[in-house]
Amino acid sequence: MQNFAFYNPVKILFGKGQIANIATEIPTDAKILVIYGGGSIKTNGVYEQVKAALTGRDFLEFGGVEANPHLETLLKAVELIRAEGINFLLAVGGGSVVDGTKFIAAAVNFEGDPWDILAKQTPVKSALPFGAVLTLPATGSEMNTASVVTKWETKEKLFFSSPFVFPKFSVLDPETTYSLPMRQVSNGIVDAYTHVMEQYLTYPVNAPLQDRMAESILKTLIEEGPKTIADIHDYDARANVMWCATLALNGLIGVGVPQDWTTHMIGHELTALHGIDHAQTLAIVLPNTMTVRRDRKREKLLQYADRVWGLVDGTEEQRIDQAIAKTRDFFEAVGVRTKLSDYGVGLDVIPLISDRFEKRGFVALGEHQDVTPKVVAQILTLCA
């Protein structure tokens, strides 16, 4: 096992009716900004629950945060916060709203151009405190320090992380997910699954507990994910997928082990260039990352084949082939297509992505830092 530091002070309030408890988590004298997305919370009852919980409290609203939240939109919230003296934020929505709120929280007191937080990775020195009411299990943003923001003007989708943007609390009420469009339910399952794979499918470092915990999440998603699609009111299935998605990316399963993230880095470019949903890009790329990297990931691929899919017969190559096929089939089975052509994108995207990576000084990705632009092109070629 590798040395590590682990720290995660996010308070989780999980279950039916937990939105009612948010007021006790927010300082009584706070001036609150409730931040949300396209307005679905106003039709599914979540907005009413939040408003009821904040009765008597001083709050304003900022709606319209997009999927893959836009820098341009988030900066409007920053202006509002400065003008109104807001000192506590409440994100109500999915991963994009939480990610956007993290950026807003960090940008309010940032000196200089806030885009530098992402483009230049300028360290954040403080952030407004905030909480989250999660309505879409997928990104894990509700219990980590990561945020991805898109600069719409240049179609750049970039990442930042800072210990200052841990949510103070996150409410996870599975009932808030009943009204999600099926596409978002499907995407959430694939997103959480791929988060685990990025931290698990690398090379062994004798960390059996981390391996087994990662496999626990994968197996639970395989078992419970389809139930959330078959019966949208299956509370336990919704709860189990929601908890899986949070633990997939709260840092725990990734301690002391190498991590990959190749699939995400490629996927972000597909979203930025073609607007393909984040999880859809992962479903396209992951099986082909597994194929191209099969020799570098051989031992873990065989372990994954055995423990997650029960594949123990046949040669090593056959078991690996089957494990990759099972992964792709699972994504398709929960409703996410796995080819670029399914989204009307051709292989002419490859030079565009290579060009973007080169311009950013990109050298190599992956747990061995040997996924060069040439390897990225190999992976994308298989995505056709």
Added chain:
Amino acid sequence: MQNFAFYNPVKILFGKGQIANIATEIPTDAKILVIYGGGSIKTNGVYEQVKAALTGRDFLEFGGVEANPHLETLLKAVELIRAEGINFLLAVGGGSVVDGTKFIAAAVNFEGDPWDILAKQTPVKSALPFGAVLTLPATGSEMNTASVVTKWETKEKLFFSSPFVFPKFSVLDPETTYSLPMRQVSNGIVDAYTHVMEQYLTYPVNAPLQDRMAESILKTLIEEGPKTIADIHDYDARANVMWCATLALNGLIGVGVPQDWTTHMIGHELTALHGIDHAQTLAIVLPNTMTVRRDRKREKLLQYADRVWGLVDGTEEQRIDQAIAKTRDFFEAVGVRTKLSDYGVGLDVIPLISDRFEKRGFVALGEHQDVTPKVVAQILTLCA
């Protein structure tokens, strides 16, 4: 899944050489009290590492905290802290030192008799901040809010918990465990294993991720525990057991599920009355709790038999019998005896324990709150 709240802000510094990093976790102007046990840290190099890490810092020492830390001893530390104006504590040792430090931290500003924190469960309103350098993986105290203290005068071993006594940080360096007496290594494995069982072996509430994470710890302890005994310098095995012991009782696997703790409550009495090591009492009691409660725990016993021990053949009764036997055999195999008679204790202990429970107004234990004193007597009878 049941509703839950989860919050654990302990920072973990894990791995070789991490003691060197403690100074950055302690406020520079802190007046520190280093608290330790019987002095083993002075012969195994840990004390020197701590002292080197605290070079230039203002610190005093308080040694002599016993296994099952005594109220009487801990109160002497409280006096010293008050007299010297100490404002940060550093526990260096095993679970007893960490538990003792939690009590000291809570007692310093407590109004009234500090024993009331345990005997009357009077809520703690504040505590001194403290960190821990763990040298014995077992209790999980390094990443939770629980503490068990013994009043030597009356031989009472009682428990308290408070969110104010989360360690600020805990250092887990597996190399510090190399010099442990084998009895403590063995005990640690049994202690961690039983912590998982208390949260896992109850009844199903459709929480498959919690179940699998619990099983992950059990399987890793079964696999790695014996390696720590076979080769005391097997770093990875020590690391894996150490991380298992922490995650066994940091709250995570117990969220949203019922919990038992019958075995612990009975075990505490055996320690208080006869001085049997904590883990030894668990090794004695757990297999018999499983036997007496087999009908109430049937579904989880069968799941445990299958997933942890691979027992799938035979009748339900046979599989349960085998799973209980495997559990007892595992404890014996790692060097912890499983009968009261192994420790020279007879069944005359039963009325003594029943009497003590009754005097404390005890009604019933367990996940169904139906383990009455009569059931406790049944369990103890099988422990002979």
